[in-house]
Amino acid sequence: MKDIHPPRDEHRTTGRKLVVLSPTVNIPAMTSALSAVGMDVVVASERGGAVPPETMATADAIVFDRLHMMVVAEPSVAALAVMNELQARGILLSVEDEGFVxxxxxxxxxxxxxxxxxxxxxxxxxxxxxxxxxxxxxxxxxxxxxxxxxxxxxxxxxxxxxxxxxxxxxxxxxxxxxxxxxxxxxxxxxxxxxxxxxxxxxxxxxxxxxxxxxxxxxxxxxxxxxxxxxxxxxxxxxxxxxxxxxxxxxxxxxxxxxxxxxxxxxxxxxxxxxxxxxxxxxxxxxxxxxxxxxxxxxxxxxxxxxxxxxxxxxxxxxxxxxxxxxxxxxxxxxxxxxxxxxxxxxxxxxxxxxxxxxxxxxxxxxxxxxxxxxxxxxxxxxxxxxxxxxxx
Missing domain, CATH: 3.40.50.200 (Peptidase S8/S53 domain)
Structure with a gap:
């Protein structure tokens, strides 16, 4: 059987971001703010607890509300301004590159x-x-x-x-x-x-x-x-x-x-x-x-x-x-x-x-x-x- 594992020093990223949300975040308010600047925001609990893979690939932001996590594609200038404001208010706790496992x-x-x-x-x-x-x-x-x-x-x-x-x-x-x-x-x-x-x-x-x-x-x-x-x-x-x-x-x-x-x-x-x-x-x-x-x-x-x-x-x-x-x-x-x-x-x-x-x-x-x-x-x-x- 072929070994499908990558070299141990390979670090691939997807271009999207992993965002940790505050446990006290008002998710409807946050998604409304992001939607208002043109982002296509999908909330997992509104999709039966899981987002269809094809939707994951096209949405601008996917909110895993049970985890208080979000995956975000490259935001527009207007969306980035909203996210910077949310981070300044302590709503976005960390932002990291999405990678592969x-x-x-x-x-x-x-x-x-x-x-x-x-x-x-x-x-x-x-x-x-x-x-x-x-x-x-x-x-x-x-x-x-x-x-x-x-x-x-x-x-x-x-x-x-x-x-x-x-x-x-x-x-x-x-x-x-x-x-x-x-x-x-x-x-x-x-x-x-x-x-x-x-x-x-x-x-x-x-x-x-x-x-x-x-x-x-x-x-x-x-x-x-x-x-x-x-x-x-x-x-x-x-x-x-x-x-x-x-x-x-x-x-x-x-x-x-x-x-x-x-x-x-x-x-x-x-x-x-x-x-x-x-x-x-x-x-x-x-x-x-x-x-x-x-x-x-x-x-x-x-x-x-x-x-x-x-x-x-x-x-x-x-x-x-x-x-x-x-x-x-x-x-x-x-x-x-x-x-x-x-x-x-x-x-x-x-x-x-x-x-x-x-x-x-x-x-x-x-x-x-x-x-x-x-x-x-x-x-x-x-x-x-x-x-x-x-x-x-």
């Missing part, structure tokens, strides 16, 4: 081998929980809804990529969804999924060519939150420094009871002494950053370091794959993060009244400590809950 997983050896070693390492089979009643969103390259292991399950899917359906062409979205929420008893081979009774929401935010604009991802996050998803897996990233827009999004998701799970990235070559920093968007404090370990619980050679919260199984991991192949073995921090997303669903089922921040802290507190620095493994290896808990 990429899938973060890579092919592993063929065959099953001990591909499901990860479920044993994190204690899934000893857990009485299955993610029942929890909605998990996978924001990646789509999903293959015809896969036999997901027939009869509630799987809602939607594409946020202009001109493309939610069908997974690369396979990495189906692979991540399988690890996080695959069945207890698959049609072939060993069990590979964690939260087998969770409800799956698939947001295709990466194109078939292997990249996705920040605005597509924000559109998918807004849609997932609008649909009550409490775990949002983002198995994607880039080598950018921290982006304020993602910090604000993570904070606002936590306030709404949801946790965004990001990936450290796999640009390192630790055997050669090359450890790259955690990539965006996981390198902000409000998004959970996940690194990868192998079956010996050693840090994966490719796993980035620095800002790491927890690690998961990420080397030679078997999971679902688009038909006709049906299954594949991959390595990457995306596979590790998918295990973590599934465990979060189990923890939320174990204590349905706990806040997102309480669940986050509980996951870190119960992680298995490893003999490695926190900059490589954070609090340690994520562990599935074995009994019901009560928020303190």
């Amino acid at each position: 990429y899938p973060l997983s890579a092919p592993g050896p063929a065959g099953q081998g001990d591909a499901t070693w990860g479920l044993g390492a994190i204690g899934v089979e000893q857990s009485p929980f299955a993610g029942r009643g929890i909605r998990v969103a996978i924001l990646a390259a789509g999903f293959d809804p015809s896969h036999p292991d997901f027939q009869g399950r509630k799987v809602v899917h939607r594409s946020f990529v202009p001109g493309e359906t939610a069908q997974d062409a690369s396979g990495v979205g189906t692979h991540a969804a399988g690890i996080a929420c695959g069945p207890r008893t698959p049609s072939q081979g060993p069990r590979y999924g964690v939260a087998h009774e969770a409800e799956l929401y698939i947001a295709k935010v990466l194109s078939d060519q292997g990249s996705g604009a920040d605005g597509w991802i924000m559109n998918g996050i807004h849609w997932a939150l609008e649909n009550g998803c409490r775990v949002l897996l983002l198995p994607l990233g880039s080598a950018r420094p921290p982006v304020e827009a993602y910090r604000a999004i993570g904070e606002r998701a936590l306030a709404q009871g949801a946790i965004l799970v990001g990936v450290a990235g796999h640009g390192s070559h630790r055997a050669r002494g090359d450890i790259q920093p955690t990539g965006s968007p996981a390198n902000v404090v409000t998004i959970l950053a996940v690194g990868a370990v192998d079956s010996s619980l050693q840090v994966a050679d490719f796993s980035n370091g620095g800002k790491i919260d927890v690690v998961g199984p990420g080397v030679d991991v078997l999971s679902s794959w688009p038909l006709p192949r049906a299954y594949n073995t991959l390595s990457g921090t995306s596979a590790a993060a998918a295990h973590v997303a599934g465990v979060l669903a189990l923890l939320m089922e174990a204590d349905p009244h706990a806040s997102a921040l309480e669940i986050w802290r509980r996951m870190l507190a119960t992680a298995r400590q490893l003999n490695a620095p926190a900059s490589d493994v954070g609090s340690g290896l994520v562990q599935a809950p074995v009994s019901a808990t009560t928020a303190p």
Whole structure:
């Protein structure tokens, strides 16, 4: 399989801007002011919680009101004057370039081998929980809804990529969804999924060519939150420094009871002494950053370091794959993060009244400590809950 990942130093921008709005903004008044100077402004909640991809491509401004975020195309002189006034009044908190992110997983050896070693390492089979009643969103390259292991399950899917359906062409979205929420008893081979009774929401935010604009991802996050998803897996990233827009999004998701799970990235070559920093968007404090370990619980050679919260199984991991192949073995921090997303669903089922921040802290507190620095493994290896808990 061809490696579709860009060079680690590639920083592509779209020409649009990411704007963080004040939580106290009067959105109708703001959109009215922008519309008055000729801007075509679209509000996500007025479009059923998500903006059609084609509208995203043509609108002058897209407002994700649940997130208090906005994506803006190059404004006219008059529109720029209005935006400068809004910024001076503290309504626009930050303005950054919109960029691209990429899938973060890579092919592993063929065959099953001990591909499901990860479920044993994190204690899934000893857990009485299955993610029942929890909605998990996978924001990646789509999903293959015809896969036999997901027939009869509630799987809602939607594409946020202009001109493309939610069908997974690369396979990495189906692979991540399988690890996080695959069945207890698959049609072939060993069990590979964690939260087998969770409800799956698939947001295709990466194109078939292997990249996705920040605005597509924000559109998918807004849609997932609008649909009550409490775990949002983002198995994607880039080598950018921290982006304020993602910090604000993570904070606002936590306030709404949801946790965004990001990936450290796999640009390192630790055997050669090359450890790259955690990539965006996981390198902000409000998004959970996940690194990868192998079956010996050693840090994966490719796993980035620095800002790491927890690690998961990420080397030679078997999971679902688009038909006709049906299954594949991959390595990457995306596979590790998918295990973590599934465990979060189990923890939320174990204590349905706990806040997102309480669940986050509980996951870190119960992680298995490893003999490695926190900059490589954070609090340690994520562990599935074995009994019901009560928020303190």
